[in-house]
Amino acid sequence: MQIKPKLNNIIQEAFKAINITPKTTQVSDATKPEFGDYQYNGAMALAKELKTNPREIASKLAEQLQKNSIFQKVEVAGPGFINLTLSNEFLAKNLPNTLNERAGVQEKENPIRVVVDYSSPNMAKQMHVGHLRSTIIGDTLANLFEFLGDEVIRQNHIGDWGTQFGMLIAYFEENQKDIDAKLSDLEEFYKAAKKRFDESEEFADKSREYVVKLQSGDEGCLKLWSAFIEKSLEHCQEVYDKLGVKLDNSCVKSESSYNDDLANIIADFEAKGIAKESQGAKCIFFENSKNPLIIQKADGGFLYATTDLAAIKYRVKELGAKRVCYVVDARQSEHFRQVFEAARKAGYADESILLEHIAFGMMLDISGRPFKTRDGGTVKLIDLIDEAVKRAKEVISRANDYSGEELEKIAKAVGIGSLKYADLSINRTSDYIFDWNKMLSLEGNTALYMQYAYARINSILKKAGGFEESEPILSDELEHRLALKILSLDDTLQKASKEAMPHYITSYLYELATLFMRFYENNPILKEGVPKNIKTSRLNLAKATANAIKTGLGILGIEVLDRI
RNA sequence: GCACUCGUAGCUCAGCAGGAUAGAGCAUCCGCCUCCUAAGCGGAAGGUCUCAGGUUCGAAUCCUGACGGGUGCACCA
Structure with missing residues (x-):
């Protein structure tokens, strides 16, 4: 459910009751837990406009708001802040709604058709790190829009019409062999062709001729060209499959x-x-x-x-x-x-x-320069992905013993998840520094932290062996905050969708997982001596948390694991 | 030269449709496993938010200027 729009409406109604028409009634998150859950800061600006005392307006407004049972506490503070704390009854009543597949997120009533143009590899070359961000961010946005109910068309605007194809055809003509053998390593083939192109004027001219021939529909050229494209798309598909990105040939435009x-x-x-x-x-x-x-x-x-x-x-x-x-x-x-x-x-x-x-922004290495291989070449995306999984494998086997099959599965989820999370957790507009150690560190704001939280919850739920879905009893501040966070997933996704900012989702997930971990430390669930009703209540909270994590990570294209 | 963009803790980053004492993670230091996964939790320390003006009751956030980094600038994609 969306909480903020609801609160905004309530505030609007309250203003009506005191005969004031404000320009905006936007609530924001409380800057500190002591201030409650949300705050409304409009009274100050309004007072200036109406030339009255801000505290007076705030008090009058608070008086109206107090009447609504959605609030546990409405407080006027400082020069005229209104601090809002939601009631436990309200949170508890709505929490069971998050125990479904959508984690309580509403589907849009008026969906629109959205085209997301992403990845866009060049068909003459292999995908390299430069394609990573577009592919991951684009896929996340497509997932997000789709989840919220929009009709999404994923489009892979592949570069298949440039002058480089003349070069490839010319080179192929010179070295006629079996096309599969030649194209097994497209990168090598392209490099060789490029070398010829730079060295030989004659070859360059021939390449240009082939471009013209190709673009004017020469059958032989077209045939070769489509063979290149097909081969090249196979490479791309391998990358998409490994990354778990939902692009396939039907998205190619x-x-x-x-x-x-x-x-x-x-x-x-x-x-x-x-x-x-x-x-x-x-x-x-x-x-x-x-x-x-x-x-x-x-x-x-x-x-x-x-x-x-x-x-x-x-x-x-x-x-x-x-x-x-x-x-x-x-x-x-x-x-x-x-x-x-x-x-x-x-x-x-x-x-x-x-x-x-x-x-x-661009992906930079630790020293702040464009991300390259040791010898200065571009890093192939497939190599980066394999490296991420390989490193994840090393890191996780240091902490635990796994069977071969389990190790593969977990390493893949952790490695790919970390690679994506590292990218998505940063404001996309800035350049970001890619650091293997930071990405795969087992601590802090990484994919693994969320996956770990999820696995822990799963383990508890499994041990509990089933429980009755019911409204939880929110007995302390931690439980209150956890419940509120679970219910704010919808607001978070709305904002992320509107601004196309995946990192809002990662921030949310990190806060959610952190709150859960704290709750988990302080509020025992299955331990001896926990009354049955409390146990059920906490199991409900745990399950709802797991749902929100799974949904959030799902949108980011990151797998959850039942066990780590 | 013009345009865009960025400058926040030792490092990597949040926060920026103005709001209360500027938040995380890493690294550093100190605690917590007879107890649901310690890949966790608690705590300490760390900042004149590049600088200088301005607008405002209030500025990391808006405006102007300087300095510093990045990027783009006619027939590539």
């Missing part, structure tokens, strides 16, 4: 698929008077930026921007998307600002359509 519409786009922009010719190229100029967006080169070739415009048109008009999220690194901010503005000008997306660049 390639650059080349927009090819037939590109000429129309140019014509349309020209007809609408939005595009102008400048130095031979077709450009769109903007008032607040000196750089134009080039949509057609002087030689007639189309560009990235052209494809992006066609993609917007397709996503809005054909797919009916109301929100389109581009999970692409922050360096392309200006590009997307321009593309979005151009799309608006052309009427491809009206103001009601949300076009969002979900920008993220």
